[in-house]
Amino acid sequence: MPSVSARTTRGLRTASQNTRPSMEQMRKPFAQKNANTAYYTLSIIIATVALSYGSVPLYKTICQQTGWGGTPIKSAAHAGPLTDDDDVAARLTPVTSSRRLRITFAGSTSDILPWKFTPQQREVRVLPGETALAFYTATNNSKDEDIIGVATYSVTPAQVAPYFSKIQCFCFEEQRLNKGETVDMPVFFYIDPDFLKDPTMRNIDTITLNYTFFKAKYDKDGHLTPMPMPY
Template sequence: MICQTTGWGGQPIKSAAHASPDSSDPHFDISTRLTPQTQSRRLRITFAGSTSDILPWKFTPQQREVRVLPGETALAFYTATNLSKEEDIIGVATYSVTPAQVAPYFSKIQCFCFEEQRLNKAETVDMPVFFYIDPEFLRDPNMKGIDTITLNYTFFKAKYDKNGHLRPVG
């Protein structure tokens, strides 16, 4: 939560200014952010995925990259396969954005991260992420010269602690 609030470590910020459509603020209008900035250069969004050493899954992006205008929505997919032939496994993904200073402008509308993903033995599933780059990106002098942004997910095997809370392991 600290990373999502501050943008530390390349975590996209979840704030009123960069809220998703289900924002609790009744005055928030996401449509003000979702206007493609046609006078802008297109940004190259690349995708990466990995798993922890103890999670027997294969996890990869389905596309290498997409090119988007700030304010334009994009849909990307990752594929996860449980390589275990003996057990169903629950995984939880974390994500980051690089370069880290872009994180406040990378807004996910829908994503699979931080939620339990249960894959049955030998099961393969597609996982979507729907996102946009906030147009405010263009007004930040620190973003000048940034043309490529990488969205990276890492899956961890999920375990429950003694209090019944889900936590990633390894």
């Protein structure tokens, strides 16, 4: 018959075995930590790819929403959600008591783009809150190559940009012109009536809208690379 001390020793050994964590239990925290690290790394990779893919639209959105760098703000219509271009125009009311503003137009191309790009009109005069339509003409002078171009735009004086709203334009979009082809490109815009409430705009009577066309460039994955910033 086992002694009391022997039974006690076996009991303690059994209790120790029952309370000792199994190898599976010991591995579980490390497996969870490794999984979390993998998820974090994967999220960084996905975010990097997304930013690379979306760099052009992201840049476009920032500029249009903030008026950064002399880039006109894209209209969101001051009353209610934007549904279509006609709704934006319908909501506007020209400030007839205001002076008319002189809007001049300029156009240019980068050195490596064999296009001719010019405004069809030298200037228009508009009231704040009044919509206006202008046109540019682009011609691909290449005799043997269809070319895709992308335009950036800016406004001078630069401080006017937050009040220069585009309803419709061809900027930041890929424009493909066949060899020798000529196309007309419309710009539909207005000057925000809040322009009149800004004391820093008091002495500004002339605003210039400038477009520059660049030859489209693509990365190794076929995504459009960002165009130079307007200045």
